[in-house]
Amino acid sequence: MRIDISLVGLIGFFAAAGFAQWGGNRSIGATSYSGDGAAMVRGQVSSDNALGGSLIVELVAPGHAGTIATPMEADGGFEFHGLAPGQYQLRLTGAAGAVVHEEPVVINGGYQNLSIQIPNLSRAALSTDATVSIRQLQHKVPAEAQKEFNKGKAASTKGQQSTALDHFQRAATIDPEFADAFNGMGVTYSARGELQQAADQFQKAIDLVPDHAWATANFSVVLYQLKLYHEASEMARRALKLNPNLAKIRYVLGLSLVNEGGDKTEALDNLQRAAPEIPRAHLLAARILEETDRREDAAKHLEEYLLVSPAHDVDRQNAEAWLKQLRR
Numbered sequence: 552m553r554i555d556i557s558l559v560g561l562i563g564f565f566a567a568a569g570f571a572q573w574g575g576n577r578s579i580g581a582t583s584y585s586g587d588g589a590a591m592v593r594g595q596v597s598s599d600n601a602l603g604g605s606l607i608v609e610l611v612a613p614g615h616a617g618t619i620a621t622p623m624e625a626d627g628g629f630e631f632h633g634l635a636p637g638q639y640q641l642r643l644t645g646a647a648g649a650v651v652h653e654e655p656v657v658i659n660g661g662y663q664n665l666s667i668q669i670p671n672l673s674r675a676a677l678s679t680d681a682t683v684s685i686r687q688l689q690h691k692v693p694a695e696a697q698k699e700f701n702k703g704k705a706a707s708t709k710g711q712q713s714t715a716l717d718h719f720q721r722a723a724t725i726d727p728e729f730a731d732a733f734n735g736m737g738v739t740y741s742a743r744g745e746l747q748q749a750a751d752q753f754q755k756a757i758d759l760v761p762d763h764a765w766a767t768a769n770f771s772v773v774l775y776q777l778k779l780y781h782e783a784s785e786m787a788r789r790a791l792k793l794n795p796n797l798a799k800i801r802y803v804l805g806l807s808l809v810n811e812g813g814d815k816t817e818a819l820d821n822l823q824r825a826a827p828e829i830p831r832a833h834l835l836a837a838r839i840l841e842e843t844d845r846r847e848d849a850a851k852h853l854e855e856y857l858l859v860s861p862a863h864d865v866d867r868q869n870a871e872a873w874l875k876q877l878r879r
Contacts, residue, residue, distance in 0.1 A: 594665035780811035
């Protein structure tokens with residue numbers, strides 16, 4: 552039994568500190584859409600201590616691998632547009648992608664307000680130091696370049712990619728050593744499907760800051776999409792050394808190794824570590840295990856996948872048939 556397992560739509564893009572862009576705020580499996588019942592959600596995060604750092608607000612629909620994300624403003628506010636009504640898991644993530652708060656929310660159609668109350672958030676949770684290199688901290692960005700970059704972030708979050716690109720380009724023109732601006736351009740080109748242009752911008756960011764955590768992660772994704780699997784594997788390993796908590800990049804590494812005929816043990820290890828966040832990783836792990844005659848372990852991965860995959864998943868029936876075949 553074979554199931555087509557690909558990266559497309561399952562992996563989002565990471566931008567610089569305080570800014571996350573997930574494939575234009577959408578990915579396959581996410582429930583953001585433009586139907587008549589689409590909701591606009593305004594939210595407010597409140598805590599007993601000051602929200603001075605940088606948090607990302609994520610919405611995950613049960614059984615879906617996709618994540619919808621938006622940066623939280625300094626005052627705790629956030630917005631989502633074009634959401635499908637339904638139940639979601641809301642997560643706040645801080646430094647190095649660590650989840651600092653999680654709770655279920657129900658989204659109705661139309662306009663809706665959410666109020667998220669958190670008793671305490673530690674300084675560690677609010678810090679962005681884990682995702683900003685020493686070189687970035689030492690580089691002083693001119694105020695005008697930072698202003699253009701912030702405008703680019705805001706436009707990208709709203710899905711206004713052309714406007715975002717203009718602002719990021721202006722930021723880079725003002726400060727040619729502003730690595731985050733090049734990473735922002737790469738994210739924007741990626742959202743527009745212009746992969747080679749995206750790769751060029753991520754490379755520029757890395758040339759400026761070799762340990763730029765998000766640019767290396769993003770570059771690995773684009774390299775995979777360009778079918779440069781060996782290069783994608785190398786860049787994914789580099790990204791994981793900078794930030795070992797990126798499950799999506801572990802998935803990229805597993806996929807890349809499989810496609811280039813690389814080390815199956817390394818591929819399996821990364822897929823298993825990615826599976827709790829990306830259920831489809833169970834499918835590729837099962838494929839590797841079956842090929843190495845570990846049928847029972849393969850069956851267990853399929854069972855895990857079926858526990859969390861949505862009823863309408865295109866591969867669910869194939870996975871069920873595959874599991875029956877393994878259990879014979």
